Amino acid sequence: MVKEEVKKIIQKALEKMGAEASEALVEVPKEKTHGDYSSNVALALSKKLGKNPIEVAQEIVAKIGEQKNIEKIEVAGPGFINFYLSREFFVGELKKINKNFGKNVSLKNKKIIIEYTDPNILKEFHIGHLMSNAIGESISRLIEFGGAKVKRTTWQSDVGLGIAKAVYGKMRNSLYSWQDAYVFGTKSYEESEANKKEIVMLNKKIFERSDKAVNKLYDEGKKWSLKYFDAIYKKLGTHFDYLIFESEAVDLAKKIVQEGLKNGVFQTGENGAIIFKGEKFGLHTRVFINSEGLPTYEAKELGLAKIKYGKYKYDKSVIITGNDINEYFKVLLCAMKEMLPELEAKTKHIGHGNMRLPEGKMSSRSGTAMTAESLIEKVKELVVEKTKDRALDKNVDEQIAIGAIKYSILKQSIGSDIIYDFEKSISFEGDSGPYLQYSYARATSVLRKATVKPLLAGAPEIGSLEKLLTHFPKIVAKATDEYEPHYIVLYLTELAREFNNYYAHHTIADSPYRVALTQAFSIIMKNGLWLLGIEAPEKM
RNA sequence: GCUCUCGUAGUUCAAUGGACAGAACAAAUCUCUUCUAAGGAUUUAAUGUAGGUUCGAUUCCUACCGAGAGCACCA
Numbered sequence: 001m002v003k004e005e006v007k008k009i010i011q012k013a014l015e016k017m018g019a020e021a022s023e024a025l026v027e028v029p030k031e032k033t034h035g036d037y038s039s040n041v042a043l044a045l046s047k048k049l050g051k052n053p054i055e056v057a058q059e060i061v062a063k064i065g066e067q068k069n070i071e072k073i074e075v076a077g078p079g080f081i082n083f084y085l086s087r088e089f090f091v092g093e094l095k096k097i098n099k100n101f102g103k104n105v106s107l108k109n110k111k112i113i114i115e116y117t118d119p120n121i122l123k124e125f126h127i128g129h130l131m132s133n134a135i136g137e138s139i140s141r142l143i144e145f146g147g148a149k150v151k152r153t154t155w156q157s158d159v160g161l162g163i164a165k166a167v168y169g170k171m172r173n174s175l176y177s178w179q180d181a182y183v184f185g186t187k188s189y190e191e192s193e194a195n196k197k198e199i200v201m202l203n204k205k206i207f208e209r210s211d212k213a214v215n216k217l218y219d220e221g222k223k224w225s226l227k228y229f230d231a232i233y234k235k236l237g238t239h240f241d242y243l244i245f246e247s248e249a250v251d252l253a254k255k256i257v258q259e260g261l262k263n264g265v266f267q268t269g270e271n272g273a274i275i276f277k278g279e280k281f282g283l284h285t286r287v288f289i290n291s292e293g294l295p296t297y298e299a300k301e302l303g304l305a306k307i308k309y310g311k312y313k314y315d316k317s318v319i320i321t322g323n324d325i326n327e328y329f330k331v332l333l334c335a336m337k338e339m340l341p342e343l344e345a346k347t348k349h350i351g352h353g354n355m356r357l358p359e360g361k362m363s364s365r366s367g368t369a370m371t372a373e374s375l376i377e378k379v380k381e382l383v384v385e386k387t388k389d390r391a392l393d394k395n396v397d398e399q400i401a402i403g404a405i406k407y408s409i410l411k412q413s414i415g416s417d418i419i420y421d422f423e424k425s426i427s428f429e430g431d432s433g434p435y436l437q438y439s440y441a442r443a444t445s446v447l448r449k450a451t452v453k454p455l456l457a458g459a460p461e462i463g464s465l466e467k468l469l470t471h472f473p474k475i476v477a478k479a480t481d482e483y484e485p486h487y488i489v490l491y492l493t494e495l496a497r498e499f500n501n502y503y504a505h506h507t508i509a510d511s512p513y514r515v516a517l518t519q520a521f522s523i524i525m526k527n528g529l530w531l532l533g534i535e536a537p538e539k540m
Numbered sequence: 541g542c543u544c545u546c547g548u549a550g551u552u553c554a555a556u557g558g559a560c561a562g563a564a565c566a567a568a569u570c571u572c573u574u575c576u577a578a579g580g581a582u583u584u585a586a587u588g589u590a591g592g593u594u595c596g597a598u599u600c601c602u603a604c605c606g607a608g609a610g611c612a613c614c615a
């Protein structure tokens with residue numbers, strides 16, 4: 001019994017009435033007292049028919065009559081038709097979930113490549129990267145859950161002014177960490193024209209690999225960076241199938257833009273730069289090859305699309321970045337449409353919000369960003385303090401800390417900024433990762449102590465826990481379609497609350513039905529947490 | 541100045557054009573001889589302003605006010 005079936009039943013009734021079977025809207029009502037499905041057809045039709053909506057609704061209900069899986073139908077409010085599903089239906093759904101874990105097959109065998117995180121070598125991995133990583137990993141898992149074959153990709157900047165600034169700082173003072181060197185380099189760059197010139201020259205040297213001393217410093221830095229990133233990915237429970245470096249895209253980028261220059265897609269601008277005029281598409285002009293002859297980010301992104309397709313013949317390419325480059329992406333996708341139309345058609349860009357401190361934007365340029373590592377460590381310290389009497393595994397503390405952080409990132413829709421409140425993100429009460437983990441640990445603990453075999457039969461009555469459990473596949477589908485993990489977070493939080501309520505009011509261990517229900521809950525919670533990239537410890 | 545995004549309880553976030561705008565935090569009260577109290581129960585509080593479209597608007601349109609991002613060689 002799904003939404004579509006309810007729709008069909010209504011359509012049939014409307015045909016019987018001789019009414020125009022316009023689109024019958026069916027939805028799951030927010031309010032539990034409004035049935036399992038609800039339709040507003042009567043409201044929409046009443047004006048056309050010139051009748052009171054309640055009368056129309058009653059007429060429709062009469063025409064529908066008895067239906068399989070539907071226990072009762074009633075007219076409520078201004079003329080809504082509410083459908084209540086039968087007990088057999090819910091028990092059947094729960095059995096299905098226990099069997100297939102609520103997976104769907106909407107993306108079966110699709111090849112999808114997902115790019116996210118994108119840290120820059122020689123710079124710290126700050127909490128903005130952590131945010132991108134948590135979002136990207138969750139979206140990857142949602143897509144995998146739908147049956148797709150996912151390749152995770154991260155694109156790392158290893159050339160460009162930012163890198164040159166860091167190398168410059170390190171050359172000036174070898175005692176600087178790479179982070180400090182970068183901040184110093186950025187400051188120097190802005191301080192004087194002479195410094196600026198020097199850094200631009202250095203950038204060129206790095207790019208051409210023409211200076212041995214510079215190469216050595218640069219190579220050391222790159223090696224350090226990759227090792228450092230690897231350790232963080234491991235901690236976060238993510239991995240990448242492809243690490244692509246910006247330098248790899250340079251030649252391809254140039255080639256594509258040169259070709260486009262001949263075709264008239266690109267133009268020559270001031271100082272010999274090659275530009276794309278976005279104005280005729282309602283966008284703005286952007287530089288693709290700068291006056292030094294080096295491709296910019298926009299051009300390299302064109303090359304990157306080709307590189308990715310060369311590695312993996314994808315059906316879809318998803319790119320996840322901060323939303324501050326949303327406008328650039330529009331321009332570059334517009335250019336891509338001209339140059340690589342078949343790849344552009346498969347590309348989807350998602351811009352997520354930024355981590356902000358209450359006092360403003362945090363930036364690695366000015367050195368105000370907190371590193372991912374120090375955040376994890378700080379949260380972990382608090383977890384350890386809280387769990388010291390519980391004799392838990394060491395990695396459980398880390399799982400809880402990372403769960404708390406990921407939850408606070410994923411709980412809101414990804415487009416908006418997160419005002420980062422340290423105190424709040426480590427709170428373990430209410431809306432939080434540990435709340436979900438705790439509910440799961442409780443459920444598994446009861447299951448361990450169960451004195452009877454689980455059996456999904458003889459349900460005394462179908463309560464809100466049962467109903468909510470059966471919504472899982474639908475919620476997953478929505479989150480996947482919209483690339484919005486926060487639907488999963490909201491759902492799991494509500495589910496955990498429902499379970500904790502059930503737990504507080506029923507003794508589970510000695511009832512076959514309740515044990516089976518708890519089992520269904522634990523399966524869904526575990527899978528739901530997996531979708532968020534949050535570990536589900538059995539004890540905490 | 542132009543373009544884009546966004547204004548919801550004291551705070552941080554929800555709400556395919558639908559029923560009484562949901563949670564959490566903060567505050568108050570109650571609740572462990574029962575399977576994990578990091579739990580459960582109860583109480584208070586909000587759609588920036590002015591119009592419009594609609595049976596019905598937090599949602600769509602217009603103007604204004606306010607915030608953020610972007611607007612030629614950084615990403």
